[in-house]
Amino acid sequence: MATQVRSHKAQKVLDRLSKKLNRQMVGSMIACVHCGMCTESCHYVQTNPDDPTYAPAYKADQIRKIFKRHHDWMGRVFPWWVHAKTILTDEDLEELKDIAFGKCTNCRRCTINCPMGVDFATVNRMVRGLLVHVGVMPEGVSVVSKDQWEIGNQMGVLKEDYIDTIEWMEEELQDELEDPEAKIPIDKPDCDIVYTINPREVKYDPRTIADAAKIFYYAGANWTMASEGWDMTNFGLFSGDDDLGGTVAKRVYEKVQELNGKMLVISECGHGYRSTRCEGPNWGGVTLPFDSESSVDTMLRYIKEGKIKVDKTKNSTPVTFHDSCNNARSCGLYEEPRELLNLVCSDFREMYPNRAENYCCTGGGGAMSMGEYTPRRLKSAEVKANQLRETGAKIVITSCHNCVDGLNDLIKHYKLDMGVTQLVNLVAEALVPPEKAVPAQEPKAAATLKGYKILVVDDEPDTLTYLTTVLEDNEATTLQAADGATGIELAKKEKPDLITLDISMPGMDGGEVFARLREDPETRMIPVCIVSGKPELRGLIYDKPHRPPEGYLDKPVEEETLVLNARKILELARKQN
Amino acid sequence: MHESQLLHFAAHRLQEVALLIMATVYTIRLIWLFRFKAGGDRQGRTGRFSTSPQKGALYSLANIAMPWAMESTRTKPVFWIQFALFHLGVTAAITLSFVIPYAPSVLNNGLVVFGFQAFIGAACLIGCYRMYRRISDKTMRAISAPDDYFSLALLTVWFAFGVLAAPNDISNGEGIMITFFMLTAFFLIYVPFSKIGHYLYYPITRYYLGRSLGYRGVFPIQKSVKPQKVAH
Ligand code: SF4
Numbered sequence: 149m150a151t152q153v154r155s156h157k158a159q160k161v162l163d164r165l166s167k168k169l170n171r172q173m174v175g176s177m178i179a180c181v182h183c184g185m186c187t188e189s190c191h192y193v194q195t196n197p198d199d200p201t202y203a204p205a206y207k208a209d210q211i212r213k214i215f216k217r218h219h220d221w222m223g224r225v226f227p228w229w230v231h232a233k234t235i236l237t238d239e240d241l242e243e244l245k246d247i248a249f250g251k252c253t254n255c256r257r258c259t260i261n262c263p264m265g266v267d268f269a270t271v272n273r274m275v276r277g278l279l280v281h282v283g284v285m286p287e288g289v290s291v292v293s294k295d296q297w298e299i300g301n302q303m304g305v306l307k308e309d310y311i312d313t314i315e316w317m318e319e320e321l322q323d324e325l326e327d328p329e330a331k332i333p334i335d336k337p338d339c340d341i342v343y344t345i346n347p348r349e350v351k352y353d354p355r356t357i358a359d360a361a362k363i364f365y366y367a368g369a370n371w372t373m374a375s376e377g378w379d380m381t382n383f384g385l386f387s388g389d390d391d392l393g394g395t396v397a398k399r400v401y402e403k404v405q406e407l408n409g410k411m412l413v414i415s416e417c418g419h420g421y422r423s424t425r426c427e428g429p430n431w432g433g434v435t436l437p438f439d440s441e442s443s444v445d446t447m448l449r450y451i452k453e454g455k456i457k458v459d460k461t462k463n464s465t466p467v468t469f470h471d472s473c474n475n476a477r478s479c480g481l482y483e484e485p486r487e488l489l490n491l492v493c494s495d496f497r498e499m500y501p502n503r504a505e506n507y508c509c510t511g512g513g514g515a516m517s518m519g520e521y522t523p524r525r526l527k528s529a530e531v532k533a534n535q536l537r538e539t540g541a542k543i544v545i546t547s548c549h550n551c552v553d554g555l556n557d558l559i560k561h562y563k564l565d566m567g568v569t570q571l572v573n574l575v576a577e578a579l580v581p582p583e584k585a586v587p588a589q590e591p592k593a594a595a596t597l598k599g600y601k602i603l604v605v606d607d608e609p610d611t612l613t614y615l616t617t618v619l620e621d622n623e624a625t626t627l628q629a630a631d632g633a634t635g636i637e638l639a640k641k642e643k644p645d646l647i648t649l650d651i652s653m654p655g656m657d658g659g660e661v662f663a664r665l666r667e668d669p670e671t672r673m674i675p676v677c678i679v680s681g682k683p684e685l686r687g688l689i690y691d692k693p694h695r696p697p698e699g700y701l702d703k704p705v706e707e708e709t710l711v712l713n714a715r716k717i718l719e720l721a722r723k724q725n
Numbered sequence: 726m727h728e729s730q731l732l733h734f735a736a737h738r739l740q741e742v743a744l745l746i747m748a749t750v751y752t753i754r755l756i757w758l759f760r761f762k763a764g765g766d767r768q769g770r771t772g773r774f775s776t777s778p779q780k781g782a783l784y785s786l787a788n789i790a791m792p793w794a795m796e797s798t799r800t801k802p803v804f805w806i807q808f809a810l811f812h813l814g815v816t817a818a819i820t821l822s823f824v825i826p827y828a829p830s831v832l833n834n835g836l837v838v839f840g841f842q843a844f845i846g847a848a849c850l851i852g853c854y855r856m857y858r859r860i861s862d863k864t865m866r867a868i869s870a871p872d873d874y875f876s877l878a879l880l881t882v883w884f885a886f887g888v889l890a891a892p893n894d895i896s897n898g899e900g901i902m903i904t905f906f907m908l909t910a911f912f913l914i915y916v917p918f919s920k921i922g923h924y925l926y927y928p929i930t931r932y933y934l935g936r937s938l939g940y941r942g943v944f945p946i947q948k949s950v951k952p953q954k955v956a957h
């Protein structure tokens with residue numbers, strides 16, 4: 149009988165598996181009794197009740213069978229008796245990839261519902277790491293990992309863009325507070341706080357940086373941001389790559405030490421908090437000589453110590469709170485955000501279940517970067533959508549940037565009438581200025597878009613009208629294009645100062661339009677801001693070998709956000725010219 | 726009435742040998758498991774300070790006796806009762822296998838015999854139901870290997886003979902008693918190689934999970950708070 153030869157990759161996976169096993173992992177491999185108690189704890193199962201391949205124990209078994217075949221005595225001697233099986237081909241690895249990346253968000257909900265203490269999420273992460281080691285992974289995981297290895301942050305934000313954004317936010321802060329001394333310090337040594345952020349804040353949500361700065365300003369904090377090692381997110385958590393995890397975490401730690409910072413504060417991000425606060429020292433094999441905490445703790449402490457004053461009536465819209473899996477189930481951070489919420493908003497409604505038992509936003513485990521699994525993700529999101537709907541809230545708060553994206557996406561998909569925001573925004577909104585800071589003079593008129601010509605390219609008539617109206621209300625001159633070809637034509641002819649571009653359009657999609665604009669010497673330098681309702685299509689833009697777009701906004705986009713971002717892009721472009 | 730040599734052998738020597746084999750295999754298994762390095766936490770503690778690695782580990786180990794602790798048992802009380810009765814049945818059947826050869830006078834009391842029969846009989850019925858569930862439920866079928874079916878069948882048949890053996894009466898022949906002890910011996914030897922050996926791993930997996938999640942302030946789990954006002 150011919151023996152099938154094992155592929156090189158499959159062999160490497162088996163070799164590495166032996167190195168990665170620790171006692172806890174082996175325990176999870178051998179302790180499952182196939183009782184099925186964990187089945188319904190998984191959001192994938194709840195939304196695919198007729199498909200047993202989503203059951204946590206089934207998914208775990210696809211990994212377990214390899215372990216059994218190579219490490220367990222029964223599996224070695226009587227493999228058929230315990231369903232032990234080896235891996236031979238690259239197709240076997242692809243099947244594993246589909247499970248490890250496409251059918252589990254590593255949310256750990258099954259873990260806390262298993263009577264045996266089987267930690268499938270941790271096993272699944274290990275398998276991701278084995279696959280990544282041999283290059284078997286979704287495209288998005290590869291792109292993001294590469295950015296984090298090479299550029300130092302997972303969204304490929306260049307240092308100059310990061311610094312520009314911080315300076316821009318500093319200007320916003322000074323305008324708002326009418327204090328030219330209001331600063332966002334960079335690389336200030338010997339501070340009490342070194343504040344680290346998610347690159348998503350730089351790229352899509354700079355308001356959170358300004359809001360945090362405002363809180364630090366009111367609290368009189370001695371704080372700084374860092375010019376390097378500022379990204380507290382860590383794709384190593386999602387890709388299962390401990391080497392990446394350790395390297396990224398150490399970049400942050402080393403910068404804090406270099407600046408002689410006393411405390412590392414991690415802005416609101418579930419996986420960032422877990423990676424930087426909890427797993428990083430383990431991956432990197434380091435013991436930290438400084439303290440670290442979530443910005444949620446910092447804000448709560450400031451209120452409790454009377455360093456900032458808040459007025460909860462300023463946030464009266466009904467809100468609910470979504471627990472990030474990494475915060476709640478892996479780091480125990482679930483009471484603090486609630487305590488803070490109750491201090492800064494007047495109508496907080498719990499969703500059910502909550503705290504460590506809350507459901508995943510379905511965008512966890514790096515799912516937002518894996519476009520190929522989007523239909524599955526959105527289907528499984530029905531559980532979360534129902535939870536949200538039940539609350540009757542108009543805003544869902546979450547302490548995680550990943551969850552913001554995941555929730556935004558499902559809210560749109562399930563047509564829920566609510567928005568998503570973070571605690572930092574609510575706290576900043578609720579701040580009561582200290583006596584001395586109350587401005588005596590009339591507030592300055594808000595800056596406008598006067599003198600700028602902006603081309604809006606979008607196939608949805610309502611969006612086209614909305615965007616142009618907002619821009620015109622802010623004194624910009626606008627041009628409209630309802631399809632890609634017209635957009636390109638108008639861009640060449642009118643040479644606008646900025647183009648807002650939808651991705652999903654019939655005919656020529658936004659990715660194609662973007663590529664042509666960047667390739668044409670006449671339009672190459674025109675700044676582009678993507679305005680899209682389909683985050684899963686980001687790859688169409690970001691995977692292109694061109695200079696990335698100057699901005700990215702999720703639909704539905706609020707007026708303030710649109711104007712703020714348009715102004716930022718235009719001002720940066722003006723400075724660069 | 727005196728027992729035959731065969732029954733005496735099955736109830737004594739065979740059991741002792743089976744127990745010895747089980748203990749040896751278990752020891753080897755534990756040595757194997759403990760040769761894998763245990764992962765640890767280098768970082769500072771997170772979460773509520775009212776908990777700790779010790780509390781987390783204790784909570785985790787006691788978890789199974791607290792049906793309210795996990796959502797999966799809290800929302801399926803009948804399943805948990807089944808689980809409890811099934812395992813009480815196992816305990817009763819094992820106890821019976823010691824009582825018959827070493828303290829048979831205990832079984833002169835009809836109530837004691839009834840007690841054994843009630844627990845073991847209930848476990849037998851639950852075993853039948855569990856087999857039905859494992860066969861009829863699509864997901865259970867998908868996660869079941871031959872070992873799962875065989876282990877459950879073995880226990881269920883063993884329970885059935887346990888019910889019959891509880892009166893310790895050989896006036897109508899020794900067949901039942903011999904079968905019960907043979908099954909017990911087979912069960913003891915097979916256990917470390919099968920899923921039934923999970924009780925050996927249970928304390929280990931639960932200890933490590935509890936220690937880590939206690940350190941991180943997750944265990945003991947704070948149950949979901951039911952919302953006061955739910956607007957529709
Ligand atoms: S609850 Fe635990 S033991 Fe039961 S099937 Fe799930 S992982 Fe296995």
Ligand code: SF4
Nearest residue numbers: 190252253255256258
């Ligand atoms: S970790 Fe979460 S997504 Fe993965 S199987 Fe368990 S419950 Fe499902």
